Amino acid sequence: MATSNQSSKKPTGIFRLRQEIPGWLFTASGFAVPAIILLLWWGLTAGGLVRPLFLPSPAAVLGEGWRQLTEGILLRDASVSIYRIVVGWLAATIVAVPVGILMGNYRIIEGALEPLISTVRYMPVVALIPLSILWAGIGDGQKILILFLGTFFQQALMIMDNVKNIDMNLIRAGQTLGFSNGEILRRIILPAASPGIWDTFRITMGWTWTYLVVAELVAANEGLGRRIMDAQRYLATDTIIWGTLFIGLLGLLTDYLFKLGGRSLFRWHGDAR
Amino acid sequence: MTSMSRNIKIVIEGVGKTFRSGEASTVAIDRIDLSIAEKEFVSIVGTSGCGKSTLLNMVGGLETPTSGAISIDGRLVTKPGRDRGFVFQSYSLFEWMTVERNIDFSLEKSKLPKAERVELVRHFVQAVGLAGFEKAYPKQLSGGMRQRVAIARALVYKPSILLMDEPFGALDAQTRGMMQELLLRVWEDNKVTVLFVTHDVDEAIFLADRVIVLASRPGKVKQDIPIDLERPRSFDIVTDGRFTDYKRKILADIREETLKIMALERV
Numbered sequence: 001m002a003t004s005n006q007s008s009k010k011p012t013g014i015f016r017l018r019q020e021i022p023g024w025l026f027t028a029s030g031f032a033v034p035a036i037i038l039l040l041w042w043g044l045t046a047g048g049l050v051r052p053l054f055l056p057s058p059a060a061v062l063g064e065g066w067r068q069l070t071e072g073i074l075l076r077d078a079s080v081s082i083y084r085i086v087v088g089w090l091a092a093t094i095v096a097v098p099v100g101i102l103m104g105n106y107r108i109i110e111g112a113l114e115p116l117i118s119t120v121r122y123m124p125v126v127a128l129i130p131l132s133i134l135w136a137g138i139g140d141g142q143k144i145l146i147l148f149l150g151t152f153f154q155q156a157l158m159i160m161d162n163v164k165n166i167d168m169n170l171i172r173a174g175q176t177l178g179f180s181n182g183e184i185l186r187r188i189i190l191p192a193a194s195p196g197i198w199d200t201f202r203i204t205m206g207w208t209w210t211y212l213v214v215a216e217l218v219a220a221n222e223g224l225g226r227r228i229m230d231a232q233r234y235l236a237t238d239t240i241i242w243g244t245l246f247i248g249l250l251g252l253l254t255d256y257l258f259k260l261g262g263r264s265l266f267r268w269h270g271d272a273r
Numbered sequence: 274m275t276s277m278s279r280n281i282k283i284v285i286e287g288v289g290k291t292f293r294s295g296e297a298s299t300v301a302i303d304r305i306d307l308s309i310a311e312k313e314f315v316s317i318v319g320t321s322g323c324g325k326s327t328l329l330n331m332v333g334g335l336e337t338p339t340s341g342a343i344s345i346d347g348r349l350v351t352k353p354g355r356d357r358g359f360v361f362q363s364y365s366l367f368e369w370m371t372v373e374r375n376i377d378f379s380l381e382k383s384k385l386p387k388a389e390r391v392e393l394v395r396h397f398v399q400a401v402g403l404a405g406f407e408k409a410y411p412k413q414l415s416g417g418m419r420q421r422v423a424i425a426r427a428l429v430y431k432p433s434i435l436l437m438d439e440p441f442g443a444l445d446a447q448t449r450g451m452m453q454e455l456l457l458r459v460w461e462d463n464k465v466t467v468l469f470v471t472h473d474v475d476e477a478i479f480l481a482d483r484v485i486v487l488a489s490r491p492g493k494v495k496q497d498i499p500i501d502l503e504r505p506r507s508f509d510i511v512t513d514g515r516f517t518d519y520k521r522k523i524l525a526d527i528r529e530e531t532l533k534i535m536a537l538e539r540v
Contacts, residue, residue: 169365172335175353177430178382191369268369270412 056238064238065246073227078250081212081224084140088147088215089208093201096152100159104193105185110160121153126214138219150211155204162196163189195262195269202258209251224250279310282434282466283332287341289491290327301327303491304341311433312464316477316484318523320530324492325470326438332468333357333436345434355382358427358465362439364419366411372422373398373407379430397425400459417448424456428463435460437469441476450508453479461505474527475511478502478519486526489534496526 014021038058044050045057052060068074103110128149136142170192174184216225224247231239285307292299302324309315317325330336332343334353343350345357367375373394380390398407401421411419420440427435440456441449453476460467471477477484481500488495500519502510510516 167363167365169359169361169363170367172333172353172361173359173365173426175335176333176355176357176359177379178353178355188367191367194369266369268410268412270368 053235053237056241060238061242061245064236064242068227068239068242074246077222077224077227078246080222081216082250084143084147084215084223085205085208085212087140088144089151089205091144092148092151092155092204092208096155096159097197100156100197101163101185101190101193103156103160104163105189114157114160117153117156121157125150125211126217129214129218133218143215143220143223146215147208147211150214151204151208154207155200158200158204159193159197162200163193165196166192195266198258198262198265202255202262205254205258206251209247209254212247279312281308282311282313282345283307283309283468284344285309285328285332285341286343288328288331288338288343289340290324290331290336291339300491302338303493305487305492305494307485307494307497309466309468312466314460314467314469314480314482316469316471316481317487318471318474318477318484318527319487319492319495320489320527320534321472322534323487323489323530325487328487328492329436329438329468329470332434333359355430356432357434357436358430358432360420360423360427360435360437360440362442364411364416364423364443366419366422366426368411371408371410372403372414375411375422376425376429379426383430393429397429400462401425401455415448416444417452420444420452421455424459428459428465431463432465434466434468437467439471440469441473442471449473449476454508456480457504457506474520474523478516478523479506479508479511484519484523486523486530489530490537495530496523498523 013019014025041055042058045052045055045060056064065074068077099113103113125146129146132142132145132149136145166189170188171184174188179187212223213225213228216223217229220226224243228240228243231237231243285305288302288305289300290302292301301322305328317328319325327336331338332345332350334350334357337351367378370378376394376397377390380393383390385393398404401424403418403421403425406414406418411422414422423440441452444452457480467480469477469480478500484496484498484500485494486496486498487493498519502513502515
């Protein structure tokens with residue numbers, strides 16, 4: 001990439017627009033920023049500049065994590081929360097996939113549902129908690145309902161877009177070859193849209209994670225989100241920070257798993273990086 | 274010319290197309306009358322917005338004329354069908370299928386026995402020079418190679434008409450030249466009626482028995498020029514005096530249309 005003959009004018013190295021950089025540098029920079037934040041955090045707390053009530057030291061937070069792990073709380077919380085997330089997300093997905101696909105292919109269905117879904121998706125899910133309790137009780141069902149509501153509407157619209165974004169000529173080719181509408185849907189539109197839909201799965205799963213605390217806000221005894229809300233009552237800042245970080249970590253892990261899955265499912269797909 | 278002695282394949286009679294979006298309506302094609310003979314290779318050229326792709330889509334049954342009618346072998350065109358094959362500029366391959374699956378997919382509705390399908394696919398892979406790439410996925414191929422898959426896919430089920438919408442428009446000049454020669458070679462072996470839309474005048478003349486120049490906004494036939502050059506053609510024909518005469522004439526027509534549009538846009 002480097003052009004040697006204009007070395008005097010060339011802005012040095014990594015800060016040229018859209019310039020590729022070595023892979024190790026890309027990865028290293030991703031580790032560097034958290035490392036710097038961690039260092040700052042450590043510096044602030046170690047020097048006694050901030051009281052532990054407001055910001056406990058990294059060691060204290062890790063210690064809290066260790067305590068939860070050894071006492072079995074972490075595993076129990078995590079399994080309860082993951083169960084809710086998976087069921088909530090799956091329920092949303094099972095409905096959103098057919099709805100999104102139909103909306104993407106039939107203008108009449110898009111016309112009928114798009115205004116409704118677009119309105120509902122701006123309604124704050126937190127505000128729906130009272131209704132969700134009224135309708136779904138205080139058990140797991142209510143948590144799953146909240147996760148469903150937080151995920152479904154966005155997801156349906158995104159899947160509609162995934163379907164709409166495929167090359168119209170693929171459908172035309174299918175029509176010319178004599179395939180029926182159903183066959184074109186199943187054998188052309190669906191596979192063509194699948195890498196995009198998979199990416200929507202990955203992104204919406206991230207959103208489901210962010211709704212976890214909201215879902216476990218009321219009437220929950222266990223769960224990663226519940227643990228954080230409880231800690232608020234006792235000003236257990238280390239528990240709050242540990243819980244938040246742990247949810248983030250699990251989210252990152254899910255994201256990574258989806259990326260990995262996508263890469264092996266869609267080897268044929270062009271712009272997978 | 275030559276078309277008179279052959280059977281008429283496609284009849285386009287008084288065809289017009291108006292697009293409506295809300296209140297506004299645009300007349301894409303005013304009125305086009307054309308007869309195309311069996312196994313004739315017809316190029317359609319014109320400035321952008323002259324409705325050449327729309328015309329092709331209507332012959333393909335992908336769009337319906339607002340007025341007039343199109344018939345193939347005396348039967349009215351109402352929908353797409355396996356008597357026609359399409360090649361698009363955007364390749365539009367099935368990215369999740371290998372080269373041979375892409376081509377074989379065209380045969381799924383053919384009720385041919387498996388062995389025959391395999392043989393046909395093999396034959397067309399050879400014909401477009403993709404032997405050795407049967408198991409490759411489209412993303413692993415260059416633009417020219419992808420378009421060769423598209424041509425094989427459109428010919429393998431033996432349609433009697435091939436509709437090509439600026440198929441080489443996205444390719445670089447060198448690849449384009451090679452593809453034109455390849456297309457003529459494949460066409461000599463599988464004589465089908467070809468409607469070839471392009472804005473490249475050299476390409477139009479080099480390939481065709483007849484070049485139709487469309488007038489713009491709204492589209493109608495401006496010139497219908499039989500190309501009397503012997504076949505098989507090799508690429509050096511572009512320097513032949515007769516070739517350059519055709520080219521001069523067609524370029525003048527297109528220039529006139531372009532000027533007309535520019536004048537319209539100024540008001």
